[in-house]
Amino acid sequence: MTQQQLADRIHVTRQTIVALEKGSYIPSLLLAMNIAELFELPIEQIFFKKESSL
Amino acid sequence: MTRQTVFRLRIFILLIIPFFAIGLNEGANGSLSGKIATYTFTLLFWGIHLFIKKYWLQPVYLRPSLQLFFFPELLARDERERQLTERAGMYAMQVTTLYIFFALMLTPLLPMNGILFIFGFLPFLTGLTYQLTFSHMEHADETII
Numbered sequence: 001m002t003q004q005q006l007a008d009r010i011h012v013t014r015q016t017i018v019a020l021e022k023g024s025y026i027p028s029l030l031l032a033m034n035i036a037e038l039f040e041l042p043i044e045q046i047f048f049k050k051e052s053s054l
Numbered sequence: 055m056t057r058q059t060v061f062r063l064r065i066f067i068l069l070i071i072p073f074f075a076i077g078l079n080e081g082a083n084g085s086l087s088g089k090i091a092t093y094t095f096t097l098l099f100w101g102i103h104l105f106i107k108k109y110w111l112q113p114v115y116l117r118p119s120l121q122l123f124f125f126p127e128l129l130a131r132d133e134r135e136r137q138l139t140e141r142a143g144m145y146a147m148q149v150t151t152l153y154i155f156f157a158l159m160l161t162p163l164l165p166m167n168g169i170l171f172i173f174g175f176l177p178f179l180t181g182l183t184y185q186l187t188f189s190h191m192e193h194a195d196e197t198i199i
Contacts, residue, residue, distance in 0.1 A: 012132040025134050 010034045 003017040012031065019025035027035070027047070036043040130136040 013135065016132050016134040019134060028133050031133060 006035075006038075009038055 003014045003021075007014045007017045010031065011034075016025065020027060032043050032047055036046055039046065130139050
């Protein structure tokens, strides 16, 4: 699945997908849930906290 | 109308305002009343724009092209772009506040025309800051992995 295809499926821009992959954008809970739903995975397997996050 | 077109239009119109003010001042031959009128006009124009937008104007009452001019945040295509728009607006307001602060500090040192010049360019500076901030943040996220 390309970035554009993923973006289209969850109704965001490709730039947002790029930002998510780079870790420069923290998604809203709703967007995170949509992505998890799409991949049929628990949210915590897709998004997780780095030690240096806080 | 694309977002870039709207931003360019906003910058263009904001750039026009100070020239109106300077022209009005020249038209009044530099008299004190002319200078005061110019000063008031410039501030009122910007102030009224903000007031109308905040307390009266609703996007639903406007034609689509005008909606985009007054509410560029409506062009945001998703939540990330809405955040970028809000942050750009916040930075622009911070720069404006600093600008006013320095302008007020310099007021005693400047002739009236200098004051007019400073306040005349205030809207333009704010708009430009907004545009540059948004473009910078947008560009930073454009990198393709």
